[in-house]
Amino acid sequence: MARLEQQMIQIKKTTDALADTIFSAVLLVQKAAEEKQMEVEVTGAEETKVWHDGNWLGEAVYNLLDNSVKYAPEHSKIRVVVRQDEMYTRIVVSDDGIGIPEGEENRIFQRFYRGSRVTGEPGFGLGLYISREIVTLHGGFMKAKRKEQGLEVAIFLPV
Numbered sequence: 502m503a504r505l506e507q508q509m510i511q512i513k514k515t516t517d518a519l520a521d522t523i524f525s526a527v528l529l530v531q532k533a534a535e536e537k538q539m540e541v542e543v544t545g546a547e548e549t550k551v552w553h554d555g556n557w558l559g560e561a562v563y564n565l566l567d568n569s570v571k572y573a574p575e576h577s578k579i580r581v582v583v584r585q586d587e588m589y590t591r592i593v594v595s596d597d598g599i600g601i602p603e604g605e606e607n608r609i610f611q612r613f614y615r616g617s618r619v620t621g622e623p624g625f626g627l628g629l630y631i632s633r634e635i636v637t638l639h640g641g642f643m644k645a646k647r648k649e650q651g652l653e654v655a656i657f658l659p660v
Contacts, residue, residue, distance in 0.1 A: 512554045512638045519583055519590065520546040522555045526562040527581070530570050537575045541566065545583035551590045551658055553639055558658075561635040564628035565594040565654050573598035573651065589641075590660060595653040606645045629654070 523546045534541055562581075569579040573596040582593045601609060612630040633643050641658040 510557065512557055514552045514554050516550050516552050517555055519549045519551050522553065522559045523562055523581060526559045526566055529563050530566045533570045537570065539570060539573065540578045541581065542578055543581040549583050549585050549590060553658060557635045558639060561632035561656060562592060564632040568628060569594060569596035569598060585660065588660060589657045592656040593653060595651060597651040600647055600650065600652045603647065606647065609645055610643060
């Protein structure tokens with residue numbers, strides 16, 4: 502976080518397959534997901550190339566996946582969907598977890614903010630803040646959308 506705020510992080514973008522970046526992030530949460538008997542499903546990433554820094558964007562995606570593993574119930578599914586249109590490449594991570602109450606959609610990206618439904622899970626409220634900063638350095642933005650059960654967080658990167 503300190504390196505981000507001091508602008509010490511160098512984003513080195515290349516046009517690479519998004520699948521490599523996303524699957525690397527999935528591998529980092531795989532053990533925790535398996536312990537909760539959760540499935541992580543990725544669709545649309547294989548054929549998508551985007552101008553990005555694989556290491557840093559991978560960190561942003563990892564933070565979203567890590568939250569999904571933490572806050573979704575055992576035996577559930579985490580979905581990662583990649584879609585590209587004329588303006589943006591979207592990476593959408595959704596789960597069936599505890600979600601957030603109405604009005605927290607933008608607050609969850611603030612530094613040190615933890616959702617009001619978070620109780621016993623470890624953390625400092627930095628993951629989504631860091632992800633948003635990384636995505637901003639890529640020229641993109643993030644949005645959170647409440648679901649009836651769970652949360653959907655999307656990364657939008659310019660094409």
